Amino acid sequence: MTSNANALIPEEHGAVAGLSHDARGGISNPILGMLLFICSEVMFFSGLFAAYFTVRAAAPVWPPIVPGDRALTEAYNLHAEPWFAAGLTLILIVSSFTCQFAVWSIRRGDRTGFVRNIAVTLVLGIVFLIGQVYDYATLGFGIADGTFGTTFYTLTGFHGAHVFGGAIMLSVLLYRGLAGQFTSRHHDAVEATSLYWHFVDVVWIALFSTLYVL
Amino acid sequence: MATTTLPRAATGYRSGLYEWVTTTDHKRIGILYIVNSFIFFFLGGLLALGIRTELARPGLQLVGDAALYNQLFTMHGSVMIFLFIIPILAGFGNYVVPLQIGAPDMAFPRINALSFWMLPLGGILLFLGFVTGGAAQAGWTSYTPLSEDMPLASPGAGQDLWLMGLVLIGTSSILGAVNFLVTIFKMRAPGMTLFRMPILVWTVMVTSILVLMATPVFTSALIMLFIDRNLGGHFFNPENGGNAILWQNVFWFYSHPAVYVMVLPAMGIISEVLPVFSRKPLFGYKAFVFATAAIGALGFSVWAHHMFTTGAVYLPFFSFMTFLIAVPTGVKMFNWIFTMWRGKLSFSTPLLFALGFLTMFLIGGINGAFSAAVPVDFALHDTYWVVAHLHYVLFGGSVFGVFAGVYYWFPKMTGRMLNESLGKVHFVMMFIGFNLTFFPMHQLGLAGMPRRIADYANPAWNDLNLAATVGGFLIAASMIPFLWNVFISRRNGPIADWDPWQANTLEWATSSPPPPYNFDRLPEIRSERPLFDLRHGRTATHAVAIDAGSAPPAPAAGN
Numbered sequence: 090m091t092s093n094a095n096a097l098i099p100e101e102h103g104a105v106a107g108l109s110h111d112a113r114g115g116i117s118n119p120i121l122g123m124l125l126f127i128c129s130e131v132m133f134f135s136g137l138f139a140a141y142f143t144v145r146a147a148a149p150v151w152p153p154i155v156p157g158d159r160a161l162t163e164a165y166n167l168h169a170e171p172w173f174a175a176g177l178t179l180i181l182i183v184s185s186f187t188c189q190f191a192v193w194s195i196r197r198g199d200r201t202g203f204v205r206n207i208a209v210t211l212v213l214g215i216v217f218l219i220g221q222v223y224d225y226a227t228l229g230f231g232i233a234d235g236t237f238g239t240t241f242y243t244l245t246g247f248h249g250a251h252v253f254g255g256a257i258m259l260s261v262l263l264y265r266g267l268a269g270q271f272t273s274r275h276h277d278a279v280e281a282t283s284l285y286w287h288f289v290d291v292v293w294i295a296l297f298s299t300l301y302v303l
Numbered sequence: 304m305a306t307t308t309l310p311r312a313a314t315g316y317r318s319g320l321y322e323w324v325t326t327t328d329h330k331r332i333g334i335l336y337i338v339n340s341f342i343f344f345f346l347g348g349l350l351a352l353g354i355r356t357e358l359a360r361p362g363l364q365l366v367g368d369a370a371l372y373n374q375l376f377t378m379h380g381s382v383m384i385f386l387f388i389i390p391i392l393a394g395f396g397n398y399v400v401p402l403q404i405g406a407p408d409m410a411f412p413r414i415n416a417l418s419f420w421m422l423p424l425g426g427i428l429l430f431l432g433f434v435t436g437g438a439a440q441a442g443w444t445s446y447t448p449l450s451e452d453m454p455l456a457s458p459g460a461g462q463d464l465w466l467m468g469l470v471l472i473g474t475s476s477i478l479g480a481v482n483f484l485v486t487i488f489k490m491r492a493p494g495m496t497l498f499r500m501p502i503l504v505w506t507v508m509v510t511s512i513l514v515l516m517a518t519p520v521f522t523s524a525l526i527m528l529f530i531d532r533n534l535g536g537h538f539f540n541p542e543n544g545g546n547a548i549l550w551q552n553v554f555w556f557y558s559h560p561a562v563y564v565m566v567l568p569a570m571g572i573i574s575e576v577l578p579v580f581s582r583k584p585l586f587g588y589k590a591f592v593f594a595t596a597a598i599g600a601l602g603f604s605v606w607a608h609h610m611f612t613t614g615a616v617y618l619p620f621f622s623f624m625t626f627l628i629a630v631p632t633g634v635k636m637f638n639w640i641f642t643m644w645r646g647k648l649s650f651s652t653p654l655l656f657a658l659g660f661l662t663m664f665l666i667g668g669i670n671g672a673f674s675a676a677v678p679v680d681f682a683l684h685d686t687y688w689v690v691a692h693l694h695y696v697l698f699g700g701s702v703f704g705v706f707a708g709v710y711y712w713f714p715k716m717t718g719r720m721l722n723e724s725l726g727k728v729h730f731v732m733m734f735i736g737f738n739l740t741f742f743p744m745h746q747l748g749l750a751g752m753p754r755r756i757a758d759y760a761n762p763a764w765n766d767l768n769l770a771a772t773v774g775g776f777l778i779a780a781s782m783i784p785f786l787w788n789v790f791i792s793r794r795n796g797p798i799a800d801w802d803p804w805q806a807n808t809l810e811w812a813t814s815s816p817p818p819p820y821n822f823d824r825l826p827e828i829r830s831e832r833p834l835f836d837l838r839h840g841r842t843a844t845h846a847v848a849i850d851a852g853s854a855p856p857a858p859a860a861g862n
Contacts, residue, residue, distance in 0.1 A: 118410045118485050125481045129519045136523025136553055140538055143549050153544070233535030236544040243530055243538075 123281035127288045130251070134292055137244055141299070144236040153237050164229030165237050171301035177220045178297045181252075184213035185290040188259075192283045195266075198273035204266045207279075210286070211259040214252055221249050241300060248296055251289045258282045327412035328819050329401050332419050334716060336394025337709075339419070340387050343426055347382035348779060350375050355740075355775035358768050363758055372757035373440035374461070378429065380443030381465065384565065385472050386426045388701050392568035393418075393479050395708050396507040398716065400483065402810035402817065403501045405492025405825045410485035414478050421475035428468035432461030439465035442755060444558070445528070447539035447550040452532040466529045473518045473525070476564075480511035480518075487511075492809070494828030498592070501808045501831065502585060505592050506571030509599040513560040513567075516603070521557030524550060548615045555606035563602045565697060566664075567595060569704025570635060573657040576707050577639055578832075579806045580654035581646030588831060591638045594631035601628040611680045618677045625675035632668055636661075652726030653804075656707035659734055663699025667692055670745065685755075688748025694741040706733075706785075713792070714799030718815045721796060725788035732781035739774025743767035807832035 116124075145151050152165035167174070188210045194202035225242075232242040262282055265271065271279060326332060353375045357365045366372045401409055409415045432438030438461040441450035445465070450457050487508050491500070500508075528550065530536035537543035539550050578585045585591060601624060607616035608625045639661055648654065670692045674680045683689065706729075713721050747767050752759060759768075802811040811834055813822050826833050827842040836842045 115489075118489050121489060122411060122481050122485045125484050125515060126477075129477050129481070129515050132516050133519035133523050136520040136556075137527070139520075139553065140523070140527055140549055143546050143552075144538065144544055147546055148544055231535075232530070233537075236537045239530065239536040239538060239545075243527065243536070247526075 117277050117280075119277040119281050120284070123284050127284060130288065134244075134247070134295075137240075137247065138295075138299070141240040141244060144240060148236065151237075153235055155235070161230055161234065167241075167301050171297075173220070173224060174297055174301050177217055177224070178293060180213050180217050180220070181290050181293050184210045184217070185287050187213065188283045188286045191262075192276075192279055195271050195276045195279050196273055200266065200269065200271070203271065203279070204263065207259060207263050207266055211256060211263055214256045214259060214286075218249060218252055218256065221245065221252075244296055244300070248289070248292055251292070255282070255286050255289050258285065325416075327408075327416050329397050329409045329412065329415060330716070330817065330819075330821075332415050333394050333396075333398025335419055336390055336397055336422070339423055339426075340391035340394060343382050343386035344391070345782070346430075347379050347387055348782070350379035350382065352775060352779060354379060355772040357757055358759075359772040360769070361759055361762075361765065366757060369757040370437065370440060373442075373755070374433070374438040376755055377439050377442050377445075377465075378432075381429060381439065381469075382426070383697075384443060384561075385469060386422065386429070388565045388697065388705070389476065389561070390422050390472075391705055392510070392565070392701070393476070395572065395705075395712070396483060396503075396510075396568060397479075399712065399810055400504055400507050401486060401490065402715075402813070402821060403504055403808050404487065404490060404495050405809050405822060405828070406486060406490035407820050407822070409482050410490055411482050415482055418475040418479040418482065421471045425468040425471035425475070428464045428471065432464045435460040435464065437461045444554060445550075446554075447528065447531075447547045450528060450532075450550075451539065463529065463532060466525045466532075470522055470525050473522045476514045476518050477522075480514035483507055483511040484515070492825050492828060494833075498589065499828060499831045499833075501571075502574035502588070502591055502595075503568065503571035505595055506567040506574075509595050510564050510567045513564050513599055513602060517557045517560040517564075520553060521561075524553040524557070527553075548610070548613055551610050551613065552607070555609045556603075559606035559609065560599075560602040562696070563598055566701050566704075567598065569660065569701040569708075570595070572704045572708040572711070573639065573660050575806075575808065576653045576657040576711050577642045579711075579804050580649050580651060580657070581643045582649075583642055583646040584807075584832060584835075585638060586641035586644070587634075587638045590634055594634040594638075597631040598628060601631070608675060608680070611677055612684045622675055622677050626672065629668065629672045629675070636665060636668075651710075651804075652721070652723060652730060653707045653711040655727065655730045656703050656710060659703035659730065660700055660707065663695055663703060663737065667695030667697075667699055671696065683748055685753055686748035687744040687752045687754055690754050691741050691744035691748060694737075694744070698737060698741070703733075706730075711804070712810075713789075714803045715810055715815050715817070717793055717796075718799050719792050719794075719796035720799050720803060721792045722788050725784045729781050729785045729788065732784070733778055736774045736777030736779075736781055740771045740778060741774070743770045743774075747771075802834065805838070807835045809833055812837075 152167065153162075155161045155165070163169075187206045191203050191206035191210060194200075194206055230238045230241075232238050232246075259282065262279055265278070323331060323335065326335075353365060354372070357363070357372060357375075363369075366375070397409070397415065401407070429438070436459045439445065439450075439457065441457050441462060445462070448456055450462055452458055452462070487500070487504060527536065527538040531538050531540065531545075537545040539545045539547050541547055574585055574591065604624045605621060605628055607621040610616050611618060611621070670688070674683055674688070674692060710721055710726055713719070744767075747764055750761075750763055750767075752761070752764050799815045801814055803815075804811070809822075809825065809828075810817075812826050826837045829836055829842055833842070
């Protein structure tokens, strides 16, 4: 490069001034973007939870008792049989761990370990989704069955949609990992996806605690 | 050095629709935002003319039945808010923010394009209601149970299309907010510390935080209403254990912060315009920044002042917080007034529109603080007083700010100056038309005229309504000199050099229009007015950046 006496901007900034700012250190753009997006997702679920607690507070008893419909009353009583959902919770928690193992692997540059852990995470996510579909099919109440059904399916449904979205992101990671596109230095997509997956996991823990325990 | 010469990166715009549809350049996307918003502004304006024509005289003349009138005001409000004022301010942010912080583009250019293209799609969904048996008609607030799928409420597809359109538009806002925040936090040029950022960048930052935290809550409300309407849900239906007030709480939890989303960037625009045309720095830069942050924070604690009359909210708290939020707004008023105080004012069109903002927003702010008192609000709730207040802050404030921005940055965007005489004609017509339309609404409100009625039988309201209608058409007529101005100036206006206004901020340190990569060189940034420093020899890059028209060539490979 010819040196220009007038150019006060250091040479590494070059013609496209500002392009190299990303390299100044600190959090990278995609990861910061994902964190901010997760903030908005937290607010989205806050809106749904606010609705849930509003209708729950207004109900005389919760889970509701439907006079003359013993089957529905029993179906509403999720607290009595939380074991299947607890199993799903365990699956998601384990998947969060394997996801983090994948992140640590790629940070070390261990591509094999990364691919294995991401594959396990993806399988666990899919198992969770299948479990949720099975659960929906056997619950004994639907989305139109009172405020209980409406809130239950809205909350768990939107969580399920987020797990589905996360599974797609994990599939992309798996594909790109198999193609060898990640290194210990270049794996922002992995870090961002893992943050999202942990977020989805935490939402489920909050949902399980609220719907089945609280 | 013998090296292969790579083809130079595109340095000039190629023409063609394809280039515009596929662009990821923040400047082009910004212009797309602005043009798209103006199209919806004119559509929303036509709906408003329909409303005003109907109300010019008692009786039903224009609309056959009141349901069509309901669609007119519902769509007018929704279009102006969600498809005009919020997106056009995002458009200015898109165009100006990366330039002002010395960045080559937004942080995520492709997500930027995605956020734009969701807007026309969402707008089409909203308008599709008119051809599927009636658009949404529950008001832009869509209160339940009015918006529920019930007889005498909102049966039909219009309301569902409204919900889907707004989910799209909201998602566009959220993605845009993430993009702005990452851009502002991570892409600033060397030397551009947070407290050297132009005020517009600060306001876009606070706006983005509001969008990020509030819009998803609105999305959740929209989806809950959609579930109620289409899947048999019971969120808002009290008959089955739901809660109709829940909608109002969740809706206003978004829509009150959203009024600051609609006005903060406009405040940022006039905070750019006033110092430049007063030849003075902004008075109290830090106070302005903290006032902006305070408005953002307090904005989350005042939503229930829209719900005083429901009896379901704690009145003293929300009344107090509403009065409190007037304080940082008042601080800004003094920032602006003392910026102009003893300045060397040049009354160009951008300054006129900024003054329009200042005076009209002051009226809107005062009559807003007035209604923050609970007993006053009980008397004025749902009257035309509210319509007057809303338009004095949103039209008198934001829209005047938008036009200040159009006249200020048009030379940067197109490389041509707008005609000053036509600009002044536009300002005078719009200013008179605006006051003629909306000032009588104060009196109509005090006289008890409710909002959202298609017909009235009180002779005392006749003259004021007619005046408002005449004013409405005057506003519409003021768009003619504006559009003519844009049309002729874009072709034949005087060529704008890099910095036609002798401005302060970095967007004027590059050519007009800027190259796709924005800057060949950046001046040193030692204060919030880098170009002022440069012009007055405080920093050393004087010769380079000010020398208009002799942009240094991009370094070719191998030299």
